[in-house]
Amino acid sequence: MKWKILLPLFIILLATSSASAQNVKTIKIGVLCDLSSSLSTYGHDIKDALTIAQSTINNYFKSHNEPYAVSFDFEDTQVNPTIALQKVQMLNSKGIRLIIGPMGSGEVSNIRNYVTENKIIIISPSSTAVPRLIGCTKPSDKKYIFRFVATDDFQTKAIAKELQSAGIKGVVILYIGNSWGEGLYQCIKPRLKNESIEIKDVISYDQNTADFSPYIQKMTNDIQDLVNKYGNEHVAVVTFSYEEVANLLSQIPSNSILFKVVWFGCDGCAESSQVIKAAADKPVIKDVGLYSTLFEARGPAFKKLVEEYRKMGYNHTPQQYALDAYDAAWVLALSYVQVMKMNNGTYNATLMADIIPQVTLNYSKGVYGVEPVTGFIQLNKWNDRASGNYGIYYVTKNDTWKMAGKWYYNNNTVVWFHKPKPPVIIKPTHAKKSPGLEAFVAIVAVVVTAMFRRKYR
Numbered sequence: 001m002k003w004k005i006l007l008p009l010f011i012i013l014l015a016t017s018s019a020s021a022q023n024v025k026t027i028k029i030g031v032l033c034d035l036s037s038s039l040s041t042y043g044h045d046i047k048d049a050l051t052i053a054q055s056t057i058n059n060y061f062k063s064h065n066e067p068y069a070v071s072f073d074f075e076d077t078q079v080n081p082t083i084a085l086q087k088v089q090m091l092n093s094k095g096i097r098l099i100i101g102p103m104g105s106g107e108v109s110n111i112r113n114y115v116t117e118n119k120i121i122i123i124s125p126s127s128t129a130v131p132r133l134i135g136c137t138k139p140s141d142k143k144y145i146f147r148f149v150a151t152d153d154f155q156t157k158a159i160a161k162e163l164q165s166a167g168i169k170g171v172v173i174l175y176i177g178n179s180w181g182e183g184l185y186q187c188i189k190p191r192l193k194n195e196s197i198e199i200k201d202v203i204s205y206d207q208n209t210a211d212f213s214p215y216i217q218k219m220t221n222d223i224q225d226l227v228n229k230y231g232n233e234h235v236a237v238v239t240f241s242y243e244e245v246a247n248l249l250s251q252i253p254s255n256s257i258l259f260k261v262v263w264f265g266c267d268g269c270a271e272s273s274q275v276i277k278a279a280a281d282k283p284v285i286k287d288v289g290l291y292s293t294l295f296e297a298r299g300p301a302f303k304k305l306v307e308e309y310r311k312m313g314y315n316h317t318p319q320q321y322a323l324d325a326y327d328a329a330w331v332l333a334l335s336y337v338q339v340m341k342m343n344n345g346t347y348n349a350t351l352m353a354d355i356i357p358q359v360t361l362n363y364s365k366g367v368y369g370v371e372p373v374t375g376f377i378q379l380n381k382w383n384d385r386a387s388g389n390y391g392i393y394y395v396t397k398n399d400t401w402k403m404a405g406k407w408y409y410n411n412n413t414v415v416w417f418h419k420p421k422p423p424v425i426i427k428p429t430h431a432k433k434s435p436g437l438e439a440f441v442a443i444v445a446v447v448v449t450a451m452f453r454r455k456y457r
Helices: 002-022 040-063 081-093 105-117 152-165 179-194 213-230 245-251 273-281 283-288 302-312 320-342 349-365 437-455
Strands: 025-033 068-076 098-100 121-124 145-150 170-176 198-205 235-240 262-265 291-296 389-395 401-408 413-416
Touching: 025 040, 025 081, 025 320, 040 068, 040 302, 040 320, 068 081, 068 320, 081 105, 098 320, 105 121, 105 145, 105 179, 121 320, 121 349, 145 152, 145 320, 152 179, 152 235, 152 262, 152 291, 152 389, 152 401, 152 413, 170 179, 170 213, 179 198, 179 235, 198 213, 213 235, 213 245, 245 273, 245 283, 262 291, 273 283, 273 389, 283 389, 291 320, 291 401, 302 320, 320 349
Parallel strands: 025 068, 025 098, 098 121, 121 145, 170 198, 170 235, 235 262
Antiparallel strands: 291 389, 389 401, 401 413
């Protein structure tokens, strides 16, 4: 008899839970990252972080009785601007108008018009070129484009101070020939002048370069001239490259003067696994350090994410761009829910773009009951991050990346834990020759000459 009473209750309960599940709205977010090219180390890390973010955000919504869930659609752009645009168009055709990425500034530049016209909101975790180099002349040009990493205005200030602090007097600058590489060079040029550091030469290479020998020869001649002028301890190579710098270093002859000076990199190659592999195969690479800056922001939730990485068996800690992407996922999800509440359950891209800065601020303050993994996120009028320090990482003798120092933006100073030191150039010594046959012949010649003069006096 009891079952007759309980059965209707069970059916009602089942129907209620089923209806509840059906009412959950999925927030679809596209992810444009490099999974197979020159930034793939960071791209896979972003994918790892967002895999955790999906579970964490969805659990948050459940615990707060919010009828939403996030899902990610990962797309490999290979840091190629053309592919990036194709992927954005494809995502748009699937109704996905929220995107984390792309990673490169050239990609952002190439999709800018399309995402603006179609009101697609993107948050890049790693694009750093200044706004004008991605085609934006006023803040309204970037209304739908957000970046959770500091721009190259910040980074080049850090690199210039890093070089000055290391005692560098002359450099050769090598950079990948895209808007990101060009932007870094243009930003650092006046800064090096202010630090009285000579730029001997500026060499740009195509991003599809496989054979670096022509560039290596030019760099060799330039560096030799600088070494002759300042000494190798005051000379450096500055490279604005992605992970292809590993291929470049592998092609340099082991006895080259290029391995007798310190190298300085940037966020495009810092903590690159491909560089570590190259250094393991060619130990002389470790002599140059490749001291590379990386935006360094850690917040209250960082340690918890590291623990989640361990539980997932990732065997590495999350790098900065993955952290930026993780926070971007939270901001997009929270902003979307707020828009739906403000706009009677209807999504509005313009409204969302307008509230993202405030949601980001609230998220940074812990208003929603969760905390950012990258600390306080302050956006400027260009929707770009406007605060943060830079860690300086180098390749150790043990085939690992380790922090060598840190640049602090509030007072423009570098604190070194491992100051750059170039390899010692051993100058050839000429041993004194003991008197031998040559000396004997000379003595005989003197004696014969003396006898000859006496005979004919």
